[in-house]
Amino acid sequence: MMEETNTIVAVTAALVLFIVTWMMFHPQRRTSLRHKHVVVTGAASGIGRGLAIALCEAGAVVSLLDVNKAGLDEVAAAISQPERVHIFPCDVSDYTQVETALSTAVATSQRPVEILINNAGIVNGKKFVDLTPTDMQRTMQVNTMSQFFTTKVVLPAMLERHAGLVVTVSS
Template structure:
């Protein structure tokens, strides 16, 4: 089988990671001229001049990227795990469960909001608190937030991860399915932010908080058989941008400067949400392992930073597709197979998958 061949694990993302840790890394780039000088290469030698030029370009690009992040998102907030309380929606399975396990193994205060209770086979979930809650119901979220604050303290990290998929053509979707889709995939984010953000703004000692919005690259692309899902995910991207603008505005409430926001737009995840979908191009669009994405989210939350996380590599640059002429965009969609993937999965119209995102 192809997946057993050595080259089946080589993807453009793997190549990019290797390059970023070698010739595109400032430290490694400067090792080359240093090694040349160590063997007495003259300063005027072409290879020495070229290596210094390359190392300078890489260093300037790295510094520029750092300054760009600081200008866009400001300085990180101080994360104190003696006082942090993490809330994860959809934490009973998939990506949410992995993040709950990561924080649970640290002994952090973690609350899961989900309609199904997670199994406790993982040691990381032994100390995690579960609150049965339909996050699409504003009243249930408000009730859950009060109980969490009473049991664990005021939440400071909110990871909005809950999601569902129907995988049907638009005309096959029932009104009930449409309502459920938007309740879980979109409105739940409004409910949880309205419930937990006020406490973050009023947190003592200016600790602030972090809000993670788990959307999808499909919110930027759209896809056949996923009109309801992609519409909700596109709404999350717009909501996140608007929230950032409100927190940074002149009339923002006190404490808004201490709130950090993270937007997550992954491609296809290896979870039950799109388990039957075969990626059209495993090299250019590999399936993302939830552990890998969870690690990046946890790392940025721990650093107290705002920002965007997009995996795999193409998800970071997909916005550029919009500048192509309409005919080129259609050709790109046909080549990528994005509109054939869900249809080819053979998903039953009665099956609804629940997980983090995709």
């Protein structure tokens, strides 16, 4: 089960990185990430970690959200340009924490959120029949509600500026 999950994560990460790279260099769409403020949720490991590193290398200023502060510290240490990365330990299933983290991210970067990548997600690993109602609620809070929460916080400013991008990662 764990090998299958690792394979799925690796394939999804490769696909997301391919898409981001393609968008940056596609000749008809000259999207530059240079100095763009990008928020990545679920950034302490897996796909989020890979995105954070790739986005910084592409010139973005990246705000990373995750409940795992130690993982965020490791990602920040892996980035060669530390001035491009800001970490915000945050439980994205908690709307109040999301509001606080994102308003702090905007203040810290001195830029509005221009790209939001909703990447946070959890996998319980239990068989469905063994899940408790609490397990199911936690999964829905992190995998679904967090995307509503982060988008709700950043979307008004994007609409006001008539600019912005929200990306949802799912597997």
